[in-house]
Amino acid sequence: MHTETHTGLDSPRGIWWKPAHKAERMWVAIAFGWCMVLFAMMPLWHLKGGQNPSGIRRRTTPQAYYARTMEFIKQYKVGEDRGMPIVAPPPGSDVYLMALTFQWQPILKLQQGVEYTLHLSSLDMLHGFELFPINVNFEVIPGYDYGLRVTPTAAGDFRIICNEFCGIGHHTMVGRIIVVDSAGNEVAQSGGTR
Amino acid sequence: MSADVYRSCPVTGRRIYSQADALIKANAVVSVVSLLIGAIAAILIVLTRWQAVHLLPADWFYRLLGVHGMSMLIFFIIFFEMAVLHFASTVLLNARVSAPRLSWVAFGLMVLGALMVEVLMWAGKADVLFTSYVPLKAHPAFYLGVILFAVGALLVTGVFFNNLVVAKREKTYEGSLPLVVYGAVTAAIIAVITLLHGAAIYIPTFLWSLGLMNVDPQVYRLVWWALGHSSQQINMAAMVAIWYMLGALTVGAVVLNEKISRSAFVLYILFISMASAHHLLVDPGMGPAWKVVNTSYFMYMAVLASMVHGFTVPAGMELGQRLRGFTNGLFEWLLKGPWGDPGFSSLIFSVVVFGFVGGITGVTIGTEQINIMVHNTLRSPGHFHSTVASGTAMAFMGATYYLIPLIFRKKVAFWPLARIQPYLFAGGMLVFVMAMTFAGSFGVPRRHWDISFSQAPFDVQFNPAVDLLLAVMALGGVVAATGALAFVAIAVKSVFFGEPIGEIVPGVEVAGLPRGITHPPIHKPNVDQLNDELHAGKTWRLGPAPGTLILVFVFLAAFVLYFFTNWKLLSAVWKIGS
Numbered sequence: 105m106h107t108e109t110h111t112g113l114d115s116p117r118g119i120w121w122k123p124a125h126k127a128e129r130m131w132v133a134i135a136f137g138w139c140m141v142l143f144a145m146m147p148l149w150h151l152k153g154g155q156n157p158s159g160i161r162r163r164t165t166p167q168a169y170y171a172r173t174m175e176f177i178k179q180y181k182v183g184e185d186r187g188m189p190i191v192a193p194p195p196g197s198d199v200y201l202m203a204l205t206f207q208w209q210p211i212l213k214l215q216q217g218v219e220y221t222l223h224l225s226s227l228d229m230l231h232g233f234e235l236f237p238i239n240v241n242f243e244v245i246p247g248y249d250y251g252l253r254v255t256p257t258a259a260g261d262f263r264i265i266c267n268e269f270c271g272i273g274h275h276t277m278v279g280r281i282i283v284v285d286s287a288g289n290e291v292a293q294s295g296g297t298r
Numbered sequence: 299m300s301a302d303v304y305r306s307c308p309v310t311g312r313r314i315y316s317q318a319d320a321l322i323k324a325n326a327v328v329s330v331v332s333l334l335i336g337a338i339a340a341i342l343i344v345l346t347r348w349q350a351v352h353l354l355p356a357d358w359f360y361r362l363l364g365v366h367g368m369s370m371l372i373f374f375i376i377f378f379e380m381a382v383l384h385f386a387s388t389v390l391l392n393a394r395v396s397a398p399r400l401s402w403v404a405f406g407l408m409v410l411g412a413l414m415v416e417v418l419m420w421a422g423k424a425d426v427l428f429t430s431y432v433p434l435k436a437h438p439a440f441y442l443g444v445i446l447f448a449v450g451a452l453l454v455t456g457v458f459f460n461n462l463v464v465a466k467r468e469k470t471y472e473g474s475l476p477l478v479v480y481g482a483v484t485a486a487i488i489a490v491i492t493l494l495h496g497a498a499i500y501i502p503t504f505l506w507s508l509g510l511m512n513v514d515p516q517v518y519r520l521v522w523w524a525l526g527h528s529s530q531q532i533n534m535a536a537m538v539a540i541w542y543m544l545g546a547l548t549v550g551a552v553v554l555n556e557k558i559s560r561s562a563f564v565l566y567i568l569f570i571s572m573a574s575a576h577h578l579l580v581d582p583g584m585g586p587a588w589k590v591v592n593t594s595y596f597m598y599m600a601v602l603a604s605m606v607h608g609f610t611v612p613a614g615m616e617l618g619q620r621l622r623g624f625t626n627g628l629f630e631w632l633l634k635g636p637w638g639d640p641g642f643s644s645l646i647f648s649v650v651v652f653g654f655v656g657g658i659t660g661v662t663i664g665t666e667q668i669n670i671m672v673h674n675t676l677r678s679p680g681h682f683h684s685t686v687a688s689g690t691a692m693a694f695m696g697a698t699y700y701l702i703p704l705i706f707r708k709k710v711a712f713w714p715l716a717r718i719q720p721y722l723f724a725g726g727m728l729v730f731v732m733a734m735t736f737a738g739s740f741g742v743p744r745r746h747w748d749i750s751f752s753q754a755p756f757d758v759q760f761n762p763a764v765d766l767l768l769a770v771m772a773l774g775g776v777v778a779a780t781g782a783l784a785f786v787a788i789a790v791k792s793v794f795f796g797e798p799i800g801e802i803v804p805g806v807e808v809a810g811l812p813r814g815i816t817h818p819p820i821h822k823p824n825v826d827q828l829n830d831e832l833h834a835g836k837t838w839r840l841g842p843a844p845g846t847l848i849l850v851f852v853f854l855a856a857f858v859l860y861f862f863t864n865w866k867l868l869s870a871v872w873k874i875g876s
């Protein structure tokens with residue numbers, strides 16, 4: 105069964121609601137099945153997978169978030185690099201990272217294999233959190249606190265690149281996360297050498 | 299109402315009214331001028347991202363990136379779509395323009411809006427890139443320009459629907475709307491949804507820029523992408539309609555089954571307004587359930603629609619060719635296609651690059667979790683340069699090679715160049731998007747002036763392969779932009795200084811006329827009987843289009859492989875989420 109032979113430029117005459125050839129029906133059925141697989145993977149990964157963008161999501165204000173981050177820095181500061189505080193929070197704690205044109209504050213010192221709740225927010229523009237070279241990316245939005253449970257699976261010296269255009273100095277916006285191994289030692293550089 | 303003058307198309311015999319003629323021409327010309335601006339910006343941008351050349355200073359890089367996005371994705375594409383809407387609702391139906399004066403007012407508004415946007419961007423008063431994410435702030439007139447443009451476009455969709463009603467009432471055609479027009483209706487309906495979202499975000503943002511109200515940055519992203527991505531679905535619907543049209547014009551492609559093709563168009567309409575979601579997969583504002591349901595366009599029903607068209611378009615071409623006598627083997631219909639006809643080669647490349655590269659990457663990277671390793675890296679522009687910038691642009695270019703003789707009644711200028719232009723553009727784009735996608739896999743961010751981070755507090759050492767990839771990306775980009783500029787040169791020369799087509803004698807090759815015009819693809823006289831035989835499975839057990847069936851299974855295998863490879867890669871990154 106098929107419609108009278110015509111092209112897409114011609115008006116079909118009469119009733120054209122007719123069953124398709126079985127080859128065409130088969131392709132539609134297979135494509136539908138594949139779409140179901142595509143769909144099922146997302147809920148499945150939430151149940152079984154280790155990487156999901158869900159986390160604690162809260163409204164905040166730039167002022168409140170700034171105050172919370174400064175308190176966090178004061179509490180756990182262990183040193184400085186290029187005038188930026190290095191902060192080593194205890195395992196399992198809430199970690200605050202703030203984005204502002206054109207910096208990531210503070211520098212974080214985390215431990216391999218330990219879970220933290222990493223909070224991200226911005227004090228001004230939209231910013232993009234990109235953990236380099238792991239290639240993990242999140243959007244950072246002023247007024248929203250995104251708290252993600254993260255477990256660094258490897259030690260190293262990582263970078264945070266801003267990958268959302270935030271103004272003319274966007275390309276200078278780089279932060280740092282140091283992950284020490286389970287013995288507490290810093291290991292070879294993985295993000296950079298400077 | 300002014301007297302409606304019309305002429306008969308020398309090839310198809312359809313009535314073409316002079317008002318429709320003029321509107322199609324005006325919109326197409328502005329579209330091509332926008333393409334020229336966008337292509338020049340493209341060359342300067344890729345030569346900046348190639349770190350060894352690093353052509354532009356930072357401010358001009360970001361400025362021209364904004365200009366490139368607006369000129370290409372908004373002005374080039376949408377002006378062309380306005381031409382398509384005028385064309386589909388008049389020429390294809392032998393009908394007149396129901397409201398010519400309003401159509402010209404709409405065109406005027408769109409041109410005015412586009413000029414305001416371009417002037418402010420070039421003047422550095424709107425360095426907010428294409429997305430203009432709040433709280434980055436542009437001059438208020440920038441937002442006003444976008445609003446005027448959108449109002450104009452909305453008026454054109456109104457005229458389009460009215461044209462259909464008038465054509466039906468005046469009985470200019472018999473039976474149902476042709477499938478190509480049906481596709482254009484789909485595009486127009488999605489355009490209305492999209493433009494309403496546009497109003498919902500640009501009007502508040504305009505007021506915000508004047509200091510009259512607040513706009514939440516997360517809400518902005520949500521509503522803006524309901525404009526930004528839904529507009530890509532206008533492009534897609536228009537592109538698929540053009541696939542059916544070019545198939546018919548170049549090889550006599552037939553419609554396999556009206557029910558299936560039209561139902562697929564309806565799926566686009568039903569699920570498209572969820573398109574905003576997959577830009578927000580790693581945003582803090584929405585929860586996982588919202589993300590899963592919306593990002594899949596409700597369980598991938600819009601993807602299903604594209605996979606259906608991805609079969610029915612080439613299958614229609616295969617069947618059309620078989621009905622013309624190209625019956626040997628599985629692929630004679632394709633291998634003996636009119637590869638020197640730029641309408642045909644554009645069509646093939648559009649289908650292949652859109653489907654194989656753009657479709658597969660898009661669905662995969664738009665998956666909630668996989669997006670974690672893709673968001674805002676170069677993989678993202680790598681994807682949409684294969685869908686809209688390759689697929690849609692090539693479909694529009696291919697259609698132009700037929701519009702020039704059929705609507706402008708001119709020969710296609712620089713004919714030898716025109717014959718290779720699709721190869722140049724498609725080849726360049728393919729190299730460009732591949733290099734871009736791989737660079738993105740190494741974590742190279744998009745929209746970034748300097749990944750050597752020479753002015754940053756900490757150094758960032760990319761894999762050495764990245765330097766090579768960015769160089770290849772630049773070369774591919776320059777070749778593709780050259781292809782686009784060649785198209786602009788061909789279109790401008792043909793339209794303004796072209797030779798009139800003269801009399802067309804069927805079967806006589808003429809330089810400057812695509813083969814589908816000089817050798818119209820006519821089916822064998824006993825076409826219905828042949829069609830019955832092919833459907834009955836006497837020749838091929840795989841049905842009327844066996845070659846296509848094999849090709850779509852190759853496609854599916856590539857899709858499955860790419861999809862699960864990405865899950866595998868994802869499982870290797872830090873543990874994230876609960």
